[in-house]
Amino acid sequence: MKVAWAGSREAFQVSDRMAKLVANDPVFEKFSKPMLGRKELFKNTLRKAAYAWKLINDLRLTEEEAKWLRHYIDEPNYTDLHWEMFVPAIEGQGTKEQKKKWLPLAQTMQIIGTYAQTELGHGSNVQGLETTATFDRQTDEFVMHSPTLTSSKWWPGGMAKVATHAIVYARLIIDGLFHGVHGFIVQLRSLEDHSPLPGLTLGDIGMKFGHGTYNTMDNGVLRFDHVRIPRNQMLMRVSQVTKEGKYAQSDVPRQLLYGTMVSVRQTIVADASKALSRAVCIATRYSVVRRQFGSRNGGPETQVIDYKTQQSRLFPLLASAYAFRFVGEWLKSLYIDVKQRLEANDFSTLPETHACTAGLKALTTAATADGIEECRKLCGGHGYLISSGLPELFAFYVPACSYEGENVVMMLQVARFLVKTVSNLGYKQPVGTAAYLGRVTPLLQNNCAVQTAEDWLNPDAILEAFEARAARMVIGCGERLAMFENPEEGFAELSIDLVEASLAHCQLITVSVFIQKLNHEIPGNGVKRSLEVLCYVYALFLLHKHQGDFLATGYLTPKQASLANEQLRTLYSKVRPNAIAFVDSFNHMDHYLCSVLGRYDGNVYPKLYEAAWKDPLNDSDIVDGIQQYVQPILKQKLHYAKL
Ligand SMILES: CC/C=C\C/C=C\C/C=C\C/C=C\CC/C=C/C(=O)SCCNC(=O)CCNC(=O)[C@H](O)C(C)(C)COP(=O)(O)OP(=O)(O)OC[C@H]1O[C@@H](n2cnc3c(N)ncnc32)[C@H](O)[C@@H]1OP(=O)(O)O
Numbered sequence: 297m298k299v300a301w302a303g304s305r306e307a308f309q310v311s312d313r314m315a316k317l318v319a320n321d322p323v324f325e326k327f328s329k330p331m332l333g334r335k336e337l338f339k340n341t342l343r344k345a346a347y348a349w350k351l352i353n354d355l356r357l358t359e360e361e362a363k364w365l366r367h368y369i370d371e372p373n374y375t376d377l378h379w380e381m382f383v384p385a386i387e388g389q390g391t392k393e394q395k396k397k398w399l400p401l402a403q404t405m406q407i408i409g410t411y412a413q414t415e416l417g418h419g420s421n422v423q424g425l426e427t428t429a430t431f432d433r434q435t436d437e438f439v440m441h442s443p444t445l446t447s448s449k450w451w452p453g454g455m456a457k458v459a460t461h462a463i464v465y466a467r468l469i470i471d472g473l474f475h476g477v478h479g480f481i482v483q484l485r486s487l488e489d490h491s492p493l494p495g496l497t498l499g500d501i502g503m504k505f506g507h508g509t510y511n512t513m514d515n516g517v518l519r520f521d522h523v524r525i526p527r528n529q530m531l532m533r534v535s536q537v538t539k540e541g542k543y544a545q546s547d548v549p550r551q552l553l554y555g556t557m558v559s560v561r562q563t564i565v566a567d568a569s570k571a572l573s574r575a576v577c578i579a580t581r582y583s584v585v586r587r588q589f590g591s592r593n594g595g596p597e598t599q600v601i602d603y604k605t606q607q608s609r610l611f612p613l614l615a616s617a618y619a620f621r622f623v624g625e626w627l628k629s630l631y632i633d634v635k636q637r638l639e640a641n642d643f644s645t646l647p648e649t650h651a652c653t654a655g656l657k658a659l660t661t662a663a664t665a666d667g668i669e670e671c672r673k674l675c676g677g678h679g680y681l682i683s684s685g686l687p688e689l690f691a692f693y694v695p696a697c698s699y700e701g702e703n704v705v706m707m708l709q710v711a712r713f714l715v716k717t718v719s720n721l722g723y724k725q726p727v728g729t730a731a732y733l734g735r736v737t738p739l740l741q742n743n744c745a746v747q748t749a750e751d752w753l754n755p756d757a758i759l760e761a762f763e764a765r766a767a768r769m770v771i772g773c774g775e776r777l778a779m780f781e782n783p784e785e786g787f788a789e790l791s792i793d794l795v796e797a798s799l800a801h802c803q804l805i806t807v808s809v810f811i812q813k814l815n816h817e818i819p820g821n822g823v824k825r826s827l828e829v830l831c832y833v834y835a836l837f838l839l840h841k842h843q844g845d846f847l848a849t850g851y852l853t854p855k856q857a858s859l860a861n862e863q864l865r866t867l868y869s870k871v872r873p874n875a876i877a878f879v880d881s882f883n884h885m886d887h888y889l890c891s892v893l894g895r896y897d898g899n900v901y902p903k904l905y906e907a908a909w910k911d912p913l914n915d916s917d918i919v920d921g922i923q924q925y926v927q928p929i930l931k932q933k934l935h936y937a938k939l
């Protein structure tokens with residue numbers, strides 16, 4: 297199962313080696329993080345990032361190993377933006393010459409970059425950005441400027457204190473004419489003494505949600521006061537500005553300017569399963585240790601994992617972690633394919649890839665954030681302790697619902713793709729993840745054939761149900777949209793239904809990828825049978841949760857919906873015997889989990905007790921403030937004594 301989770305034996309070995317490397321090195325200790333103030337926390341992160349870079353070089357780690365190393369260090373920092381956004385932006389949007397100049401500097405970290413797109417006034421609406429880049433023909437330069445307060449760049453990670461360079465997104469102006477938003481490579485700091493370059497105002501935007509997690513990152517604010525950069529620092533793969541000031545667009549679609557976001561959204565989907573599996577691992581292990589009620593004849597009480605209600609909350613999350621792992625793996629292969637095509641100037645699969653990355657990013661991050669919080673509740677009161685590992689995990693994870701495309705905004709992008717696909721149905725056969733929309737007639741006409749609960753243990757029955765639900769919702773939106781004279785007005789009016797239809801489409805993708813995975817690549821029959829159970833749990837849980845959609849579209853009868861739920865409950869008892877094996881297969885080490893409740897050895901109570909004594913408040917019996925503020929109250933003569 298560990299191999300099935302990792303994707304291959306080699307992938308397992310690489311991640312396992314890196315997990316152990318981090319866990320066994322005292323530099324990467326992280327239990328004390330919650331006690332550190334912001335400055336110490338930040339410096340500590342800088343120290344770890346520097347040490348990690350030394351390890352990467354000394355041990356000659358591969359790119360894959362370096363990624364895993366950074367992952368297990370488990371502290372957001374400037375290198376995330378450098379490797380995940382700055383470098384890919386140059387790779388995807390730079391010309392050959394620009395790549396030749398900038399990539400070697402970035403890949404050896406002689407420069408450190410960030411991705412400065414979002415502003416105080418605009419994040420989602422990229423075309424609404426206000427920073428300007430005005431071409432000056434006399435000097436062959438662009439003048440970068442922040443004309444308003446709301447044009448201040450706001451959020452870029454690593455920008456406040458570390459990055460020496462940034463890809464800055466700004467409106468291009470030539471001879472007073474706007475040419476849309478483009479990316480520019482801008483140096484922010486001196487490579488000698490690290491001070492901000494003249495004309496730039498740089499700072500940190502302040503503390504964020506949680507304590508020891510995202511506050512390790514220096515998210516920054518940046519303002520330009522007429523800062524000049526050479527013309528050849530505009531990323532020019534998509535459009536070019538000549539030294540005469542001529543603006544030209546190549547055959548490459550403008551959407552490629554958004555390519556870095558497609559790349560990171562793909563990574564975010566792949567990472568969702570890491571965060572969810574971490575929470576599920578903690579909650580499952582603890583649910584086996586924790587006992588409440590049910591003692592008979594003085595025997596042990598019931599393990600809380602044996603309560604049906606606990607199972608009904610926990611096991612769908614366990615199944616979701618596996619579903620997200622497989623859909624992340626699938627999305628990665630789709631992305632690798634589109635990347636190769638883009639390099640060869642084949643842009644045909646970009647719209648579908650954009651819709652998949654946007655939609656799956658929204659689906660997986662929302663479910664993961666909610667899932668982590670549910671796991672916290674599944675651990676009862678102890679889940680609220682920082683030492684459970686769950687509050688900080690939630691604080692770290694929840695911004696994923698907003699960054700890299702706010703989730704609702706992303707689902708609306710999926711809706712645009714679906715509406716377009718439906719309106720082209722007469723002359724263009726949909727392919728890939730939208731292929732089912734090419735079979736609308738049977739999907740709209742045929743109804744579900746299930747008659748018993750066992751009939752739901754059938755991948756074809758499940759797939760058809762999810763396809764019919766999505767197709768009926770999408771087609772329904774398409775028909776209602778057609779009634780509007782102004783399509784944009786219609787889109788806005790129907791946006792709630794469109795977001796629901798997009799979710800149905802994305803859930804269909806996750807379910808069908810899980811089923812495909814079972815059909816092809818599982819090593820060993822025992823593993824395959826166990827994963828089949830999780831696949832059914834995932835699908836039937838979604839069916840139960842969204843049964844309103846399935847019923848309202850008329851595909852299922854209420855009886856068939858309740859048979860699905862009956863089967864789901866039966867499946868929980870099949871998950872139970874393997875629950876610990878399922879979570880051990882994630883191969884999460886105690887260091888990574890950073891949770892007293894999720895310890896591999898189950899030794900929860902002594903370690904909880906021990907952890908409590910490490911709190912600084914327990915350094916002494918009488919702490920600072922008691923004599924000054926508590927003793928006087930105890931010793932005062934009360935005026936209201938008689939009352
Ligand atoms: C430590 C972190 C822990 C875990 C994370 C794990 C891994 C991640 C690793 C590193 C990241 C680390 C930390 C995160 C840092 C965060 C960074 C950021 O947030 S960067 C900023 C991100 N900003 C956004 O995502 C903005 C969202 N907005 C948009 O993308 C666009 O404005 C929007 C698509 C909403 C609208 O575009 P617009 O051009 O205004 O309009 P329109 O809808 O008309 O689109 C035109 C046309 O283009 C198509 N399209 C849009 N986007 C894309 C795209 N990306 N690719 C391809 N095509 C695209 C769109 O569908 C439309 O097509 P049609 O004309 O309809 O055919």
Ligand SMILES: Cc1cc2nc3c(=O)[nH]c(=O)nc-3n(C[C@H](O)[C@H](O)[C@H](O)COP(=O)(O)OP(=O)(O)OC[C@H]3O[C@@H](n4cnc5c(N)ncnc54)[C@H](O)[C@@H]3O)c2cc1C
Pocket residue numbers: 377411412413414417418419420421450451452453510515695698699700701702703704705708
């Ligand atoms: C931790 C973190 C790290 C970040 N790192 C970076 C970074 O490195 N670089 C960078 O450039 N940016 C970064 N960002 C910024 C991030 O990309 C934006 O916050 C994100 O894109 C969301 O945009 P917004 O803040 O403008 O949200 P808004 O768009 O203002 O969202 C507010 C609300 O409005 C709704 N809404 C907006 N538009 C529509 C619409 N058309 N229809 C319906 N509803 C709508 C949304 O659904 C949401 O509910 C980071 C953000 C965070 C939280």
